[in-house]
Amino acid sequence: MATAVEHGLAGEPVLYRVEDAMKALSLSRTVIYEQIRAGRLRAVRQGRARRIPASAIREYVALLEREAGGDQ
Structure with a gap:
């Protein structure tokens, strides 16, 4: 049985x-693949x-936060 995510040592x-x-x-799914194609999500x-x-998920969230901060 395949696992949902690959886990590290911790x-x-x-x-x-x-x-x-x-x-x-x-x-x-569409948005995930669009973000990958655009280079915004590794x-x-x-x-x-x-x-x-x-790490790519964390970077993507940080990118969204930076973009949201620019609107204020």
């Missing part, structure tokens, strides 16, 4: 499947599968 997620990144970011390939590093 038990924290290291790589998220697209479906798990969708849940973590509350975004649709992704890596593991064989044929695409995975989102946990």
